[in-house]
Amino acid sequence: MKNDIQPVKMTIDGQEVLVKPELTILQAAQQNGIRIPTLCHHAALSDRGGCRMCVVEVDGAPRLAASCVTPVRDGMQVVTVNERITETRRTILEFLFAERNHNCMFCPQSGDCELQDLAYELQMDHLTVPQSFHEFPVDITSDTIGLDHNRCILCGRCVRACEEISGCYVLNFQNRGPGTLIGFDLNEIREESACTSCGACLQVCPTGALYNRYRTHYSVKGHPKDWQTIQTVCPLCGLLCPTVSTIRDNHLLKIEGAIPAGDEQPEGGQLCRQGRFDVLKNSGRRLLHPMVKKADGSWAEASWESALDITIDRLNAVRDAHGGNAVVGLASGLSSNEELVCFRDLMVKGWETGQIATLENSGFQNIYRIGPDKGQTFKEVSWKKIAEADFILAVGAVTHDSQPVVGSLIRKRIIRDNMRSAGIGPNDFLYPYGTHHIPLKNGDELLLIKTILSEAIKVMKKTASAPDVGKIFEQTEPVKAQDIVKKLHLDGKAQAALDEIIRDYVDSTNPLIIVAEDIAAQKNPSGLRALVNLALLKELYGNESLRLIVLKPGGNSMGAYKLLHPFDQEEQAETVPKGGLVLLEQNPFQDTPSLKIPGNLDFLAVISPYWPDSLVDCAHVLIPKPLWMETDGTCTGLDGSEIAFRQKMLDAPAEINPSWQTLVDLAARANVHLDYGSWDELRQKAEQEVQKEVSGEKT
Amino acid sequence: MDRSSKITINPISRIEGHGKITIHLDENGDVCESRFHVTQFRGYERFCQGRPFEEMPVITQRICGICPVSHQLASVKACDAILGVDIPPTAGLLRELLHMGQFIQSHALHFFHLASPDLLLGWDSDPAQRNIVGVIGEFPDLALKGIQLRKFGQEIIKALGGKKIHPAFAVPGGVMNPLAEDDRDNLLSGFGQAYETIYAALNIVKDWLGENLEEVKRFANFRSLYAGLVDENGCPALYDGKMRMRDHDGNTLAEFDPSRYLEFIAEQVEPWSYLKFPFFKPHGYPDGCYRVGPLGRLNAADAMGTSEAQQEFEHYQQLSKNGLKGSTLLFHYTRLIELLYCLEKAEELLEDHLICGHDIRITADPSNREGIGVIEAPRGTLIHHYQVDKYGVLEKVNLIVATGHNNLAMNYSVNLVAKEYIRGGEIREGLLNRVEGAIRCYDPCLSCSTHALGQMPLKIEIFTCAGELLNEIRRP
């Protein structure tokens, strides 16, 4: 059918072109390399035709048409630029400038502003209309997003982005006429609104109305054309969102969500607060030289050689006195797969240590220890499959802070597709869009899951059940729903919701269960078993994955799980650690990482990009390393199946060795030969190991 | 007030001027009061309210196109205080380097473009020639070197902030971008000529002072207090230090952390000027008259802190012992000593191994509701004082600009000159040039308040009590 549709023949600026009939004039022009200035149009958003900047002359008609919303037509004659059109556009611009207070000289966005670019392009060197000089409010109640209504042109891009990109529906137009303002919720200040600070609005804002408070006036130096952009992924939470980072003078200016190019209405550009804003923060002092603590407790600069020598000598001394198990290794969950491989090999081969772990809570691994009854390796569904689900059950303390993009994906599904959803736990991160929410205090969720499982089985038994769930039916001890309802003090509303959740789950054909980190970390195996079994009531996703999405605390938690876990033997006898090596990563948004450092270590060495303020007291040697954005690395995605390469954005200070090199150098001093060859070979090795874990062959 | 007659010296009269002078005579025709009026007011204290604090460094530098960097740095220091952070060492070096660039360009501008015509061509030479164009004609080589020295300062600013005027460089918590190594090397190659130029200028001033010793001794020479920021060794601390107030005899009256400025400095308003009159609080108004800027700083300091400038400083101290200490004309000499100091300091900063570092900014959320940033601008101590709400929106702003501190002293200087040249209604030849010369010594950055960049066009009108024009003196 589709192939039968005839292309449209039209003329743009005298050039005859053939285009698809569903296009707008603007799209047709863009596809043929003809630029039409736009303002309220944005590649990632639906069109509104509000600003009239893209007006063109169609068939010589006296009235100009907005090309972004005018469909093409066979035989159409389009002129995109002539004196009349330019004059019209310049007049529109003048009114936009005159209406509010666009003081470029102190606007943080100056130099990176579409409104300003157009004014230059159209040579708007003065205004012929009087300015209103009316005061508009400024909202900087957010530490990330600044909103200065003085610079707003009411193009509505942010309103559409909030809806279409982030699924937040927080921004909207308020008031009328010249007093119209972009507002948060029902005219709240930003801080008190439901805004998740994802920043999609400021990425699409064509002026300085919505701006990033961490970057100011950077564009005075140099021209945007001289900036370097790097397309890579964000490693901070495991979702591996594609990003475009902008660099000047080896300095990170901004990180934006990548917007895919293409004819279809692309959706993209979404990041979260951490990926967009927190990465720009620099809350610590860089560690530039190896440091050794002197006898009087003060720090002295040391050479790399001596710092590494001391580290090895002292850790060896710990081993000699207390055994290899007394040496503990802790690595940041944001470390790359390559760093984790080196770190593990050093610790295991150097001191036979049985204690390597991530700094972040790795309790979520408990759920993997349950293992499904049917004997397959625990394999979870990719979070991207939320796009296909018809029911989402979110269990536990799912908050705005961990993987917020997951939340917005769900919200968009609920609003656009009427997808049903349920939340169980202390807060309702889908409020007010979610279908059901049962408030429970943290820790009680799995009890309710048991009820849901038991009740769902009852319902399913009445219908023809799939043969392979029979075993679950048999194994599951029926629980008395009424007892649990009483125990959890569920009110009538919650009980009604519970009934509906059970029905929704049973009726759904493609449900997914989102498990918060704290749920997966629970120590009660029967509760976790119930969760897994609940997922198994529905057939495996794509015949291979449990219908679970487990949220993780660190960006590369799955990499760490897969690479460190086999060596983290639970059954091994606990030894009191006496020495330690810590591999830190830039974690700028956590001022003091909650480290589980055993007190009074005989020796502690810390490899860190920053002065590790929380460890300075107990550490003896500090060794610098580059930031994650200063090195190449791979990270493992949230579900463990995806491995992404994140390209370095910045050059590390010349005097700092890459951390994998430092680890190899340390190993050499411990008479351990870590021969990975080149970094690329190391990368392959790490990838293979992660993949091996995926295919279930445990070493 | 006795209004028996009033002389108005109006820089381009009622037309352009942002500053003008009136001299009031009593019934005997003697000077009873002289006033230096600042006629411009723009209202930064009010219209900054409601703005996010992080915008202040770029907003307030628009107070002045001659010393924008000083405002930016004072502002950003106040913002650092609001954030409650210590900036990374590299950021501190870069800010100080920017500041040195500002001093070099501003001091060079004043000496070569504005003051040198008086010294090189003579007080009473033809005013049609007595400007930078005239100096270019008579001393083309020196004029060009002067232009290039100012340019050198501006190039430092541009290498850091991207443009020469109103750069965007310092931000709360640090600076915007690192210094490229190429730029550093380029700048370092420019010092040879810069030193050559400054030594030539120093010789001109020292010769001139030697030849005109009597006039120097007499000219607006008065006892006052002197103020400036000093470091722990008593050397001038242009970017950051303790504020020291010294009396004419060299006794330190107060040395305090500048954030305590309100305990020591207050401002009086006179109805006839838009520029307020700061005074040393313990001495009251108008006795607490103090001078800032090069003369104030050097008279408040014990030493210079760089080797070449120290030698000149010692020479200056010898000179000022001979009853010259309070002479307003010594501003020219002290300004050049500072220029030499700034060149040495800039070179030292550029050779620091951290200057090209990338650890240049620390981010934080506002943790204090108040921030005070104090810096030595080329013309003297500059105070920015902000109060913000819990989000960082400005609620109150107080600014005491460098030229403001000298306001009392400028009025006093004009008065002294006027008294010398007007007696019994008789006006001696040369009044016009001497009055503007006295004001010019202070290098008043009057776009912070008004301006006196050029030489003032002078016309004196003497009115009778009835307001009739009695006499009119015009420059030929």
Added chain:
Amino acid sequence: MKKPKLATVWCEACAGCHMSFLDLDEALVDILAQVELTVSPLTDFKDYAFPQVDVGIVEGGVGNEENREVIEHLRQQCRFLIAWGDCAVFGGIHTLRNWLSKDEVLRCGYVETASTVNGIIPAHEDIPQLLDKVLPVNAVVAVDGYIPGCPPAPEALAYCLKELLAGRLPVLPADMIHFD
């Protein structure tokens, strides 16, 4: 050929545009050789009344009575009037006070500031009164050419002077226009 006469003034502004003019550095010497600089903050050629000039260049907006007199007078005396810098072209940063009453602005500056001891608002025959609003020059008199920028690049002024010398009314090309 007689050298064209030039007058430059600054009103409600910061002097940055004039400083930017000085940033022509060595090229300044050439330019000053081609025009006759009359009334200007840079020279002594000032008079109570402007002489007849070919080009008048204004830095700054119109913020007080004196500014307005200057601008009106200069307009009468010059053939071409050029607005120079964001303040002259758009009103500039000082227009931030335009939505406030001038009394409020004055009261804040002279009564409410932390260090002021005798809160009175200056008002005197020897100092001009503020206008209610700071206005761009073209809101007060007709303007023939515009050079926006805060400050405009030195090259922009040089370009305009060259155009004027060539007998053309200057219009800045797109790549020379900037507002910051």
